[in-house]
Amino acid sequence: MITDLQPFYEKKITCLYCGESFTTKKVRSHSSVSYKTDSDFCPYYKENLYNSLYYHVSVCPSCGFAFNSEFSKDFTTQAKNAVQKGIAKKWQSRDFDSVRDVKTAIETYKLAIYSASLKGESHFVLAGLCLRLGWIYRQENQPDDEQRFLKLAIKEYDASYLHSDFVNSWSAIKILYMLGELNRRVGEFKQAISYFSKIVNDPDRNKDKLILNRTREQWALATEQYRDSHPDDNTKF
Numbered sequence: 512m513i514t515d516l517q518p519f520y521e522k523k524i525t526c527l528y529c530g531e532s533f534t535t536k537k538v539r540s541h542s543s544v545s546y547k548t549d550s551d552f553c554p555y556y557k558e559n560l561y562n563s564l565y566y567h568v569s570v571c572p573s574c575g576f577a578f579n580s581e582f583s584k585d586f587t588t589q590a591k592n593a594v595q596k597g598i599a600k601k602w603q604s605r606d607f608d609s610v611r612d613v614k615t616a617i618e619t620y621k622l623a624i625y626s627a628s629l630k631g632e633s634h635f636v637l638a639g640l641c642l643r644l645g646w647i648y649r650q651e652n653q654p655d656d657e658q659r660f661l662k663l664a665i666k667e668y669d670a671s672y673l674h675s676d677f678v679n680s681w682s683a684i685k686i687l688y689m690l691g692e693l694n695r696r697v698g699e700f701k702q703a704i705s706y707f708s709k710i711v712n713d714p715d716r717n718k719d720k721l722i723l724n725r726t727r728e729q730w731a732l733a734t735e736q737y738r739d740s741h742p743d744d745n746t747k748f
């Protein structure tokens with residue numbers, strides 16, 4: 512029972528690329544209760560030592576392929592070749608199975624984004640990685656890097672919405688909300704308003720009251736921010 516009180520546990524993982532087994536640290540849920548979340552669901556933890564975001568990505572120590580639980584198991588021959596050339600061939604064995612600081616966590620996300628791109632992962636998976644990395648930069652008060660990764664997340668969520676590769680994970684309302692809120696956060700207020708208005712007109716809008724309420728709040732905020740930044744524009748929203 513004593514082991515259950517430990518903040519971390521070891522999770523056994525099989526590399527999606529090379530098939531090797533390895534262990535990676537995860538934070539136990541009782542140690543990683545977030546005390547607040549932002550309007551785009553960014554969670555905050557009292558101690559960065561137990562920041563679950565830092566342990567989201569698994570990195571294979573044998574080949575360097577980095578992934579999360581959302582990656583699909585499918586690997587085309589073309590994707591295997593791309594990972595071999597771009598990652599595995601150059602990899603010098605390195606173990607990420609220890610307590611991670613912010614610098615190491617950022618490194619794991621960059622490896623995962625690169626791995627996902629080479630593998631041809633879905634836009635939805637790529638978006639989630641970019642979003643979480645943006646959150647880490649926000650928590651570190653690095654707004655330029657945060658904005659860079661939020662913009663990449665927007666690009667990928669936009670493509671995900673277009674190709675409907677989000678449907679097994681999120682509702683259409685949730686992805687529209689995220690597109691609205693992330694656009695608002697990068698200063699694209701008109702774009703944000705356009706996404707928020709799609710939610711209010713969606714026939715499924717009442718299925719998720721939390722999102723619907725948040726939409727109303729963030730839509731009002733985006734409108735106010737647009738007015739403040741464009742005092743001469745009388746567009747009606």
Ligand SMILES: [Zn+2]
Pocket residue numbers: 526527528529530531571572573574575576
């Ligand atoms: Zn591997």
